[in-house]
Amino acid sequence: MQSLTNMSFKTIVKKQVKWKAKLYSSALSSLIILQVIFGALLFSSGSASSGHGRGNLNVQFSIYSLDMFLIISALWAFIIAILFTTKSYRIDDLSIISSRTSSAIANILVLILYSFIAVLIMLASYYIQIFGLSLMEKDSLIIDKLIITPSIFIVCISSICLFGAIGLLFGYCFQGPSIIKISSIVLLAIVIISPIIFPDFVNLQPFIQLPDLLLSGFYVIVSILCFTLCIWIADKSEVSRK
Amino acid sequence: MNVIQCEKLSKKFGRLHALQDVTCTINGEKIIGVIGRNGAGKSTLLTIIAGFLKPTNGSCKVFNENSFNNIQTAANTILIDDRLSFSDYLSLEEILKMGADFYPNWQSELAYRLLHYANIDLSAKHQQLSKGQMATFNLVYGLVSRCALTILDEPMNGMDEAIRTDFYRAILKEYIAFPRTILIASHHLQEMESILEEILLINEGTVVTHVSVDELKEQLIALSGPSEMIESLLSDIDVYAHQIVAGVSTAIVDASKLFITEEMLRTKGITKSALTASEICRYLTNNKGSDIDAIFD
Amino acid sequence: MTNITVLLLSLLIPILLVIVVLFVLRKVSNKTKNFWTLKHLSIGITAYIAVGLFALLYLSFFGDSSIQVLSKSELKKIEKNIESIQKYDQEYNSSFLTDNYKKKTWETDFLGGALPVIINNADSNLNIRHLNNDNIPAGKVLVTYYQFPAIIDGIDISDKISLPNVYMSQNQLWIEALSRNEVNFHRIKASLGILDFNRKVDLDDDYPSTIFYLSSNFIVIETPRGTDIEDSQGVIQYLR
Numbered sequence: 001m002q003s004l005t006n007m008s009f010k011t012i013v014k015k016q017v018k019w020k021a022k023l024y025s026s027a028l029s030s031l032i033i034l035q036v037i038f039g040a041l042l043f044s045s046g047s048a049s050s051g052h053g054r055g056n057l058n059v060q061f062s063i064y065s066l067d068m069f070l071i072i073s074a075l076w077a078f079i080i081a082i083l084f085t086t087k088s089y090r091i092d093d094l095s096i097i098s099s100r101t102s103s104a105i106a107n108i109l110v111l112i113l114y115s116f117i118a119v120l121i122m123l124a125s126y127y128i129q130i131f132g133l134s135l136m137e138k139d140s141l142i143i144d145k146l147i148i149t150p151s152i153f154i155v156c157i158s159s160i161c162l163f164g165a166i167g168l169l170f171g172y173c174f175q176g177p178s179i180i181k182i183s184s185i186v187l188l189a190i191v192i193i194s195p196i197i198f199p200d201f202v203n204l205q206p207f208i209q210l211p212d213l214l215l216s217g218f219y220v221i222v223s224i225l226c227f228t229l230c231i232w233i234a235d236k237s238e239v240s241r242k
Numbered sequence: 243m244n245v246i247q248c249e250k251l252s253k254k255f256g257r258l259h260a261l262q263d264v265t266c267t268i269n270g271e272k273i274i275g276v277i278g279r280n281g282a283g284k285s286t287l288l289t290i291i292a293g294f295l296k297p298t299n300g301s302c303k304v305f306n307e308n309s310f311n312n313i314q315t316a317a318n319t320i321l322i323d324d325r326l327s328f329s330d331y332l333s334l335e336e337i338l339k340m341g342a343d344f345y346p347n348w349q350s351e352l353a354y355r356l357l358h359y360a361n362i363d364l365s366a367k368h369q370q371l372s373k374g375q376m377a378t379f380n381l382v383y384g385l386v387s388r389c390a391l392t393i394l395d396e397p398m399n400g401m402d403e404a405i406r407t408d409f410y411r412a413i414l415k416e417y418i419a420f421p422r423t424i425l426i427a428s429h430h431l432q433e434m435e436s437i438l439e440e441i442l443l444i445n446e447g448t449v450v451t452h453v454s455v456d457e458l459k460e461q462l463i464a465l466s467g468p469s470e471m472i473e474s475l476l477s478d479i480d481v482y483a484h485q486i487v488a489g490v491s492t493a494i495v496d497a498s499k500l501f502i503t504e505e506m507l508r509t510k511g512i513t514k515s516a517l518t519a520s521e522i523c524r525y526l527t528n529n530k531g532s533d534i535d536a537i538f539d
Numbered sequence: 540m541t542n543i544t545v546l547l548l549s550l551l552i553p554i555l556l557v558i559v560v561l562f563v564l565r566k567v568s569n570k571t572k573n574f575w576t577l578k579h580l581s582i583g584i585t586a587y588i589a590v591g592l593f594a595l596l597y598l599s600f601f602g603d604s605s606i607q608v609l610s611k612s613e614l615k616k617i618e619k620n621i622e623s624i625q626k627y628d629q630e631y632n633s634s635f636l637t638d639n640y641k642k643k644t645w646e647t648d649f650l651g652g653a654l655p656v657i658i659n660n661a662d663s664n665l666n667i668r669h670l671n672n673d674n675i676p677a678g679k680v681l682v683t684y685y686q687f688p689a690i691i692d693g694i695d696i697s698d699k700i701s702l703p704n705v706y707m708s709q710n711q712l713w714i715e716a717l718s719r720n721e722v723n724f725h726r727i728k729a730s731l732g733i734l735d736f737n738r739k740v741d742l743d744d745d746y747p748s749t750i751f752y753l754s755s756n757f758i759v760i761e762t763p764r765g766t767d768i769e770d771s772q773g774v775i776q777y778l779r
Contacts, residue, residue: 065732
């Protein structure tokens with residue numbers, strides 16, 4: 001009897017991460033296109049504006065901050081994470097050595113990697129936009145803060161990762177066993193409807209007031225929870241090529 | 243060590259009972275044909291063995307471990323069917339590189355030679371291949387991975403006759419070079435009979451028989467002769483098919499239940515003939531007493 | 540509409556746009572896969588990030604804007620300065636009117652012993668002051684416009700404030716504030732507005748980012764001693 005291959009789980013996950021990171025890179029290029037589109041759309045107006053009027057002078061500030069790029073990146077992460085769990089991606093995993101669990105862990109690691117790259121892309125888009133602005137509107141340019149602080153950088157990565165984690169969990173819930181599918185739908189309905197019916201119950205203020213690193217820490221903890229649930233659900237999921 | 247051990251394995255999809263109480267054991271390195279009609283449950287069984295689906299009841303152990311979602315099963319098993327898919331960013335050559343990266347026993351050189359022989363352009367994408375070319379590539383992928391358990395679900399679908407013959411030989415030669423357990427599910431039993439050692443016959447979600455090819459051939463025999471003579475014998479034994487054409491009756495019967503000597507048969511004017519494995523499988527999985535002619539009568 | 544509903548809607552529109560764009564890209568990518576292979580994609584992504592980095596480097600070294608954001612200490616100093624100006628002004632002390640704040644001077648002649656002054660657009664809060672100057676010959680009047688720092692959100696926009704129109708007509712001095720002037724600025728802030736906006740209450744409040752008091756500008760009418768100002772609208776204050 002031929003001796004059996006004894007590949008460690010870690011090795012298989014590593015290989016899957018290596019290939020998935022390459023094969024899913026069209027997701028990153030789609031992020032670039034999204035950011036170019038939104039960057040161009042909001043080129044003249046910026047992410048926000050504030051106005052002050054005193055006497056006969058009306059001063060309008062168009063503020064160019066990272067907000068819009070971050071929101072787009074977060075929404076992108078949510079959607080591509082769901083896509084990672086769809087059938088066409090899942091059945092590709094069956095063509096190499098993998099289990100549902102190893103694929104889930106590989107997806108998670110790729111998502112974390114992509115969150116980091118997404119922040120780099122986000123910053124690139126931002127600075128390219130500012131560069132364009134500096135060429136066109138040289139006289140009315142005010143630089144409050146040009147270089148991003150490390151804590152904001154970490155907040156950005158953790159936010160994108162969080163949205164990705166939620167999207168991944170979403171996706172896995174709908175691919176999992178029936179009981180999980182049904183409970184997810186019920187839970188989702190509750191989550192969407194309750195803030196509308198009980199608006200005072202949901203208060204985001206305390207979170208926003210947290211210092212950057214604590215906020216990132218909170219996002220990381222929630223992401224880890226989502227990822228753990230993803231792995232647990234994946235472990236129970238069946239997959240079929242049909 | 244048993245390669246595959248199924249113990250009262252059942253699988254339900256909603257109300258559909260795909261498999262019911264399947265118990266079978268496959269041990270050692272051999273080529274086994276998994277035979278059955280359309281919808282018999284072959285693919286479901288193979289998918290469960292590969293670890294993709296979870297049994298509703300019972301168990302399925304591959305290399306002594308439950309196969310479902312098991313990384314060791316995955317490392318030593320490969321399931322090849324017509325739905326094998328790869329990222330559309332990869333050319334065939336890159337797919338082979340990916341396979342080589344994962345499967346430790348991968349035979350790159352052999353893969354290139356086989357695909358060159360089959361005239362398949364390695365720069366093409368998997369999705370761009372014709373049905374036959376895709377089947378050929380998938381089969382090559384499965385063979386060169388040299389997994390201890392190689393499962394081929396209707397591998398020759400879409401291939402032309404010439405290439406089918408070639409690749410049956412290829413399967414055999416590869417098996418000889420690197421013995422492993424190969425399960426082949428197919429409708430074309432007569433084509434591959436020569437390379438099979440055992441046959442696992444499945445019908446309506448249950449195992450009808452699991453025997454060597456030689457033993458299968460001895461299960462049923464055809465008796466033909468004058469109708470009255472045939473009729474008198476049929477009362478005591480299981481009849482799988484019975485046809486009367488111009489006064490001559492032909493019956494397919496269970497050979498083990500036939501307690502009558504060749505001499506006796508000759509005196510009654512009844513001739514006994516052997517059946518091919520394919521015919522035997524067909525009769526064993528027929529609904530008793532029914533035949534297509536009756537619909538048109 | 541509650542805050543949460545607004546928040547949900549404002550997320551819904553971008554998410555729909557993102558979905559539409561991604562959907563279109565998926566359809567298009569089937570045709571472009573021939574060029575955009577994995578290798579080209581990685582090169583493209585790396586190149587984009589590199590371009591962004593170059594943009595940042597360029598902006599860091601060459602992207603000096605002509606408009607400076609004032610630091611905390613500078614703002615505190617200005618605030619103190621303005622407060623002292625107000626104090627002097629209330630004490631009718633003209634010593635705060637130094638040359639470095641002079642923006643424009645008009646010199647004109649008039650007849651008679653009293654100068655009627657008419658202010659147009661009185662609601663634009665012009666601070667008009669009258670000063671007797673021994674150095675001015677009779678029949679002449681000197682009008683000087685002084686602009687002190689006017690800070691909005693840390694920026695001194697005093698040079699964007701349009702000068703008033705000063706002229707003599709029918710032996711009356713007319714001072715007209717120009718109509719509304721709109722100025723647009725583009726502020727670069729590599730931070731998250733959502734967080735900054737909601738955290739503003741915690742910020743250090745001991746320096747103001749907006750110092751735009753009514754006493755940012757003064758129009759001083761200097762006449763020779765003995766010449767009176769006819770201030771029919773009652774807006775002109777006297778300084779010593």
